[in-house]
Amino acid sequence: METLECIKTRRSVRKFKDQPIPREVMEQVVAAAAWAPSWKNTQTARYIVLENRELIEKLADDCVIGFKYNTVTLKAAAAVVIMTCVTGRCGYERDGSFSTPKGDRWEMFDAGIAAQTFCLAAHELGLGTVIMGVFDENKVNEVIGIPEGQSVSALIAVGYPEGEAAAPARKTVEQLLSFK
Numbered sequence: 001m002e003t004l005e006c007i008k009t010r011r012s013v014r015k016f017k018d019q020p021i022p023r024e025v026m027e028q029v030v031a032a033a034a035w036a037p038s039w040k041n042t043q044t045a046r047y048i049v050l051e052n053r054e055l056i057e058k059l060a061d062d063c064v065i066g067f068k069y070n071t072v073t074l075k076a077a078a079a080v081v082i083m084t085c086v087t088g089r090c091g092y093e094r095d096g097s098f099s100t101p102k103g104d105r106w107e108m109f110d111a112g113i114a115a116q117t118f119c120l121a122a123h124e125l126g127l128g129t130v131i132m133g134v135f136d137e138n139k140v141n142e143v144i145g146i147p148e149g150q151s152v153s154a155l156i157a158v159g160y161p162e163g164e165a166a167a168p169a170r171k172t173v174e175q176l177l178s179f180k
């Protein structure tokens, strides 16, 4: 697939076939996501893949702040990726001080780039994804157990798409772009 086509045809997918994802395919996706740019090449994004149905059900029932829409989507997914970030590196100098006035917000910036790279690579390989921000990080930690020194950036539901996801409207270039 051409890059521009991949960017334009990637959709948030919330309905999935009952079909497992081969681990080699997930490895290919993460191998592509590893090429995402990051603060001083710190590469702090990590991917914990849940395939276990019991864990996915618990995550869906207990960790999405009552947002039923996400509960349904997570339960439909073949796998759920807990995207985490190694904390205390992005945006920091070696002496532990912040490099810029944005402080540690570069952590989420890098996580976002990595998430989109993950989703585009997954799309290229025939997988559907949806990035989810509505979750309770403390609950995710309770249910799944996040490694020390990492925080949860996002959940990504993954699976082979069932049907076509509609494309939400986009702002025009005129609305988005300005020159000076």
Ligand SMILES: Cc1cc2nc3c(=O)[nH]c(=O)nc-3n(C[C@H](O)[C@H](O)[C@H](O)COP(=O)(O)O)c2cc1C
Pocket: 010, 011, 012, 013, 014, 069, 070, 073, 130, 131, 132, 133, 134, 135, 165, 166, 167, 168
């Ligand atoms: C940071 C972030 C958080 C999101 N959180 C959720 C979520 O919790 N649940 C959900 O169904 N979609 C979520 N989405 C998906 C957006 O709703 C979706 O990207 C947007 O509507 C545009 O649709 P498209 O991805 O198909 O182009 C999130 C997307 C991003 C980037």
